[in-house]
Structure formats: C-alpha cells, structure tokens
Amino acid sequence: MTDTTIPASEKSFLGHPRGLVICFLTEMWERFSYYGMRGLLLLYLTQHFLFSDERSNVIYGAYIALVYIMSIVGGVLSDKYLGQRKAVTFGAILLVAGHFGMAFEGQGSRETLITQAGNYEVQAEGRDNRRQLFLDYDGESRRVIFRSTHYAMLGDQRLLPIGEDGTGDYEVQRRARSFIQNICALANLGCAGPEPETTLYLNGVSYHIDETADGMIVEMDGQKIALSEHSETDILLLADATTAAAPDTSAPVAVFADGTFSTEVEQQKLYVNILYISLALIIAGVGFLKPNISTIVGDLYPEGDPRRDGGFTLFYMGINLGSFLATWTCGILGIVYGWAWGFGAAGLGMLFGLVVFQYGQPWLDGKAEPPSREKLREKVFGIITVETACYASALGIIGVSIALLMNAGIVNTLAMITGIGMFVALIGYSIVRLKGAARTRMWAAVYFAVAQIPFWSLFEQAGSSLTLVTSRLVDTNIFGWNVPTPVFQSLNAGFIFLFAPVVAWLWLWLAKRGWEPSTPVKFAIGVFGAGLGYLVLVGGMSGTGAAALTPVFFIFAIYWIHTISELMLSPVGLSAMTKLAPASLVGLFMAAWFVYSGLGNAMSGVIAAAAGAETVGGQIIDVADAKSNYIQVFSSIGYIGMLIGFLMLLIAPLVKRWMAEANVEERPLSTDSVGHN
Known part of the structure; x- marks a missing residue:
C-alpha cells in the first residue's frame, strides 16, 4: 500500500470522510429492516x-438465495x-415498499379440523410459543391440545404406552457410535469399535x-419376534378455554382418537399474493442497494489511503448494530403485538435509511x-431512456422472483445449474x-467461492x-421472561461485537510468532x-425426555x-477473493461469490425442509416425533459439515500453494461477516 496525502480540503468526521456517516446509517437501517423481517418470516409463514x-422452509431458502443472486x-x-x-436510492425505495407490503397480513389462513363428529374451524390466539388453538365444540370454545403416545408392538401384543417423560412399561434405548467412529464410518475408514446398539x-x-x-428383531425365550414402534395422536379439547400455557388436563375434555381427524387449509389468495410481491420487492431492493453502498464506502477513500480498512470496519459495525436492534424491536413488536407491528417497524427503519441517504x-x-x-x-x-430502462429492469427482477417464490422448489436446481456453469466457465x-x-x-x-457453500447451508438454518x-422445543424462559424467538437471532450480531x-487480536498475536x-x-x-x-445442540x-423442552443454554x-x-471464514474469504482474481475479472469474481452464497442459502432451505x-x-x-426428526437431521448435517471441514483441512496446503500466499497479504479482520451480511 502506497502512502497518499489526505486532501486538506476534505471535510471529515472522527478522521474519516464525513460521507462514511451517511453510508453507516443507511446500511444500518437497511440491515435493520432486512433482519427485522427475517426474524419473523418463518413464524409468519x-x-x-x-x-x-x-x-x-423452501420459500425461505429461495428468498435468501435470490437476495444474493439478484444483487449481480x-x-x-x-x-x-x-x-x-x-x-442505492432506487433500491431503498423498493425496500420501503416491500417491507410495508409485508404489514398487509389480512385475516390469515383458515384451517378446518375434519373429524367423524363433524368439521370444526381451528381458531388461534397469539404468536410464537405463546400461540394457543381453540375450536367451538358443543357450544363451548375449547382449547385444542395434541397428546401423543408412543408404544411398541411385539408380534401381535401391544405394550402399554411410554410416558412423555420417556419412562413407562417399556423403553427402547439406542447407543450410537462415538464421534470418532461416526467420522470413520462416514469416511469408510473401517475404524474398530462397538457398533451401535439398541436395547429394549x-x-x-x-x-x-x-x-x-x-425391521427390529428381539429374541425372547428363544424366539425371535419383530418389534415395531408406533405413535398415536389424540386431540384433547379442554372445556376451560382460558387455561394458561400449562393446561389443567383434569378439566372436562373431549378426545378425538388417532386416525379420526384430518385438516384442510383455506388461504386468502389476495394476501398470499401480496406476500410474494413484497418479498420480490425486497429482493430487488437489496439487489440495487446492497452491492453499491459498500462500493460508495470504498470510493470515499483515495487509492492507497491507510484509513480505508478502518472505514470499512466502522461501516460493518453499522451492519451488526442494525441486525442487533432489529431482532429486539421488530421481533418483540411482531410477536407480542402483531405481525403488522413487526413488519411495519422494519419498513419504518428502511424509510429512515432512505431519508438519511437523501439528506446526506x-x-x-x-x-x-x-x-x-x-x-x-x-x-x-x-x-424510454437508458436510465428509465435500468429502473424498469426491476420489474423483470420482481416478476422472475415472484414466479420463483411461488415455485420455490426449483430455485435450488437453478442455483445449482448456475453454479456448475460458472465453475466450468x-x-x-x-x-x-x-x-x-x-x-x-x-x-x-474459485475454491474459496465454492467452499463457502456448505458453511452457508448450515449457518442459514438460523432463520429457518x-x-x-x-x-x-426450547425453554425460552429466562429470568421469568418468555423471550420471543426472533430475539435469539440477535446473538450472532452480539457475539460479533464481543468476539x-x-x-482479530488472536491473529495478530499468532502472526508475530509465525503461527x-x-x-x-x-x-x-x-x-x-x-x-x-x-452436534452441541443435538x-x-x-x-432431555422425548417431549421435554431443551435448555436455552444450547441455543446460546x-x-x-x-x-x-x-x-474464521467470511471476512478473510472475500478479502482473499479480491486479491487472487485477475484484475480484469474482479467484478466477475464478486458476482461468483454472491452466486455461490446464494447456492448455499438455497440448499439451507432444502435441509430445513427435511x-x-x-x-x-x-x-x-x-x-x-418432531424432536426425534430434528435430532436426526441435525446430527446428519453436523457430521457431514465436520467431515467436509476435515477434508478441506487436508487439502489446505495445496490451496495455499495455489495462492502463492507469500505475495497475498490478507486484509485485517473486520467486525463483520462481509460475505454474509
């Protein structure tokens, strides 16, 4: 980096160009709106x-994938x-429209419980884990509680049900492989050790x-008998519809037995279409604003200005500040007071950002x-002028995004095809x-662009x-406060501030020692x-028991x-990308980074759907049953992610030689995930 003289006429703020303040606040409010809406989206759907x-989950994966891909x-x-x-101005206008559009929620979808005794419309109060279901039964508004019982069959003999605490007349326990044995099994290394065991x-x-x-075979009295596990779901209708979250199950109830009910959902098409249009407006808005506000920050500094890295660090602090504030404000408003309040707050935040950018x-x-x-x-x-045509292109982005969101299952395939095509090219x-x-x-x-895919496919489960x-499935009660679920998404930004x-200090300390x-x-x-x-969450x-809540510590x-x-991954990865790509292809490689980020995000939706x-x-x-499925999926992606990381570690020396790393000087670690946020 060559030294440059900072122009004496430059108007500065805290030693940086004053335009940095405008970029900081604009990006902070844009991320406020984005993460405020993101925290509520899955629960809303x-x-x-x-x-x-x-x-x-597939809609969510398609949405975040398109946000990245359309930025190109x-x-x-x-x-x-x-x-x-x-x-940036045009993108901010689209974002304001999209976020306010999310606040038009309508009356919500109607679900009908179809039973042998008749059809009943399910009514709901509250959001998140405060949500309670009711229906009108025999002239009374009764609260709906689902009671699941699990039992085993030995031949034609049914064993008594297992209790919700995991105990009862029978219990099936499985001992899995150890972590090392699982890794060995996945890598087909043939490691010795006890095989998984199942005991009745x-x-x-x-x-x-x-x-x-x-199936499962158990030997009893010298005879081999097939063992199968089953579950039943009963619907308990409590006569006291005002019962709190922990209902008094001794109250008068009516029970619909397993197999005697089904459901049918009727959606308000107008508001579902408004949802798709709003998401598409946000996709287009982020596409115009996100890549360009960062470019403005770089343009504020002359070539070789030693203040540039510090300026980007301050700028990315705004990103995390917006994310942290959003999940507390929009998240709490949306869950406690209503969806429209949360989404409206996100729209108001983006409106503040637009005003700040215009004023500044x-x-x-x-x-x-x-x-x-x-x-x-x-x-x-x-x-039609060139400028008008550029703005009109947003209509194409919006139209394509709507079509893809409505057919979200194909986004992953399209992203995969695009990624393979770009890799070959x-x-x-x-x-x-x-x-x-x-x-x-x-x-x-190219390796760094592609290698981020597994990370984002796992990381982006945070929003799904x-x-x-x-x-x-988590006990979110902390010091007597039932914390709204979106608030926990602030942990990422909060931990970035802290760690x-x-x-950054650790890298400097290790670098001085050559480590x-x-x-x-x-x-x-x-x-x-x-x-x-x-695996820690699993x-x-x-x-805990089969139906018990997980301690909130594991979410932290x-x-x-x-x-x-x-x-470890995002800041250094994008920095290396800009230094390794040929000078004439830096823009193309930035596009590649976004394409592969989008592919990882699309895959996150597929994983979440499973x-x-x-x-x-x-x-x-x-x-x-739900808890068991989550454990199975999370265990699988946990082991797969760790295996991929281990294989990447093995080929790291080769990639380092490709880099000619002695001539590639890494940018200091910023306080943000550049590629993600």
Missing part, C-alpha cells in the same frame, strides 16, 4: 399463512449506467435388539455519480487464458429450522465449526460456535 414446515444485476447496472448513488427394557429386563433390513447527498462530495450522464439520457426505445478461462501463478491463484479464488426449533476484536493459520485452514475451521454447532436435545452455544466459525414437522394451526402435533 407457518402460523399466519399456515404453510407447511416444508413449504415455508444491481451491481452491473450501477457500474455501467446508474452510478451507485442512484442505485421391559418390566426391568433388558433385551438386545437386532436392527435388520426387515452533499456529504458524499460527488462520489458515486453515474459514469456518464449523457449515456443515461440516451433513448433506447421510443421515449471460470476454470476453462484459467486453463485457456492464464499461465503459471496467475492460473493457480485463480483456482484458489433453528427458528422453529427454538419456538417449539471479533478478540479474534497464524493460512486462509484455507481458517476456511476449513469455519466449515468444521458450522457442523460442530449442531447433545442438549437428546439429554450454537450461535456462539457459528459466530466464531463465521469470523427437518420439518407435521402441524395444525402452525403447532406441531407430535412433539416427540
């Missing part, structure tokens, strides 16, 4: 619109025609169970203007056009499956940590592990 868990369009149009100032405890006597392709235009000192004003005034079709270019160190450095850049688990300086890990090693640690976080969920633990992992549970009125029917 499952509880207000009564989408299934699978459908809700906004970045290209601003570079070639609009300039960053106009693009019946009337105080234990019986070994063989799990075969035909003079502070940008002419930066971020269009490359050519004459070009913007050129006619492209009739009276980049590698092909490196082979045909580059030689020597330039070629291998480009390979390293992890949100639903927290709401449904980013510590991690600092290389960028590929940091990447591997990040992916490994993303998987490890889920440990907490498995340590997984967010902390994921935040530290994020600091962890879904059967619901009525947005509430799970069988707590034990």
